[in-house]
Amino acid sequence: MPIHALAQLPGWFASLIVVLLGLAVGSFVNVIIYRVPRQMSIVTPGSRCPFCHTPLGVRDLIPVISFLLLRGRCRSCRHPIPLRYPVVEGLLGMLFWVVWQRDGLNWSLPQDWAFVSAMVALGAIDLEHRLLPDAITYPGFVLAVGLPALLERHSHFPWPGLESSWAVSLTWGLVAASGIVIIAVEWVDYILIGRHLEAQEAGEHPTDARMTAEEDGASGRVFLPRPRLMLSTIALGIALAGLLWVKRAMGADGPGTTAADAVVDACVGAAFGGGLLWILRFAYFHLKNIEAAGFGDIKMMMMVGAYLGLSQTIVTLIVASACASVIGLILIFRHRDRHIKIPYGFFLAIAATVTLLIGASGAAWPGGF
Ligand SMILES: [Zn+2]
Structure with missing residues (x-):
């Protein structure tokens, strides 16, 4: 789908796509926040629980929703999942929407999205590691x-x-x-x-x-x-x-x-x-x-x-x-x-x-x- 087709979609549907994209990027930013300061690869291995190392399935990886369904605990070891995960996802879902409303569809949009994602990643890493x-x-x-x-x-x-x-x-x-x-x-x-x-x-x-x-x-x-x-x-x-x-x-x-x-x-x-x-x-x-x-x-x-x-x-x-x-x-x-x-x-x-x-x-x- 060409990206400018987004402009022809009904407003609510375009908003939904943008928020979902922000949530998905937020989920990836969470991986960066956890792995980059620990000098781990952000590609392999796939997502797993940091406490019991059980690999996570698709149903555990839905932004915000999984956290709510699991009541904030790991499915296998019941260890509490840090609140940071849904907060970062929700924050980026919201920021992606606000930036899109401000920029409209043009070359500034992907750049600004990348910039706010980097700011969320750096802010969260600094808060946790002073790094x-x-x-x-x-x-x-x-x-x-x-x-x-x-x-x-x-x-x-x-x-x-x-x-x-x-x-x-x-x-x-x-x-x-x-x-x-x-x-x-x-x-x-x-x-x-x-x-x-x-x-x-x-x-x-x-x-x-x-x-x-x-x-x-x-x-x-x-x-x-x-x-x-x-x-x-x-x-x-x-x-x-x-x-x-x-x-x-x-x-x-x-x-x-x-x-x-x-x-x-x-x-x-x-x-x-x-x-x-x-x-x-x-x-x-x-x-x-x-x-x-x-x-x-x-x-x-x-x-x-x-x-x-x-x-x-x-x-x-x-x-x-x-x-x-x-x-x-x-x-x-x-x-x-x-x-x-x-x-x-x-x-x-x-x-x-x-x-x-x-x-x-x-x-x-x-x-x-
Ligand atoms: Zn676990």
């Missing part, structure tokens, strides 16, 4: 820079003076380099702060850190990404630049000034959002010798900044800081502990989603697919 996996933020950043350029999404903040003659090379260059940029930034941070923190942590808890990491199934505090992830991130940027080249070779106009606008806005948004947090991290580390903002927060902010562009990045930072301060103060007051770790990525995910939904749609091709 924002590179496996999501690296490709997320590259896609946030490259896709709006490829699909010529209008910039929220048009940059004047981009002439099409060199806008083409600029677009290709920035998209192709995006993977290298985020990895270079990671290396610089590792040399300046990361390895000092690593040494500090090893000195403080020589065995503790390693033990909890093994229990989690994750390799603990990873300061440098795995080589395979680095290579695929770099390859993704180059591949997106290649697609831009193919699009032009096939006679489409792009990448023209609209693509250049989108890619420049993405880079400025990422540099501003990520840069501001990075300065904060440097300042705290040098003045107080503590890690105020984790580097995962900075990579996530680079991804969010690239996707939302400069103006919406500013809004996101304000909303996230307000949320984090209020809830952080409540946590500190309740636990009487100033050193409690605040899941900043969780607040960032909420703020970015809210900013995306209240901001103007980036729709560039109202003609649809």
Whole structure:
């Protein structure tokens, strides 16, 4: 079925399809939330109960409904299923519908759906593990820079003076380099702060850190990404630049000034959002010798900044800081502990989603697919 046929369907039926799609994606996002921080494959093995490892059948995998029918317990071991499963599914069903109402049928829709799904995944993982996996933020950043350029999404903040003659090379260059940029930034941070923190942590808890990491199934505090992830991130940027080249070779106009606008806005948004947090991290580390903002927060902010562009990045930072301060103060007051770790990525995910939904749609091709 061609996707634009969705426009001809009765309203309630189209809504139903969109919500069902959101629920199904939510079910997949739950797999990501459970497996990515534990460094497990998201493809194999098939879904199984995390407590008794019994493989799950089709009737156990229906979003929300299965949870209700099973009254929140595993069919074989009766272990309670975390409430997170139906919450994530229901949330994405709702968000898919809201984004569709806002965007209509055009190239912004699948991008925005992917973005809100990534925000839900990152927010939930950060809440549970205080961790924002590179496996999501690296490709997320590259896609946030490259896709709006490829699909010529209008910039929220048009940059004047981009002439099409060199806008083409600029677009290709920035998209192709995006993977290298985020990895270079990671290396610089590792040399300046990361390895000092690593040494500090090893000195403080020589065995503790390693033990909890093994229990989690994750390799603990990873300061440098795995080589395979680095290579695929770099390859993704180059591949997106290649697609831009193919699009032009096939006679489409792009990448023209609209693509250049989108890619420049993405880079400025990422540099501003990520840069501001990075300065904060440097300042705290040098003045107080503590890690105020984790580097995962900075990579996530680079991804969010690239996707939302400069103006919406500013809004996101304000909303996230307000949320984090209020809830952080409540946590500190309740636990009487100033050193409690605040899941900043969780607040960032909420703020970015809210900013995306209240901001103007980036729709560039109202003609649809
Ligand atoms: Zn079970």
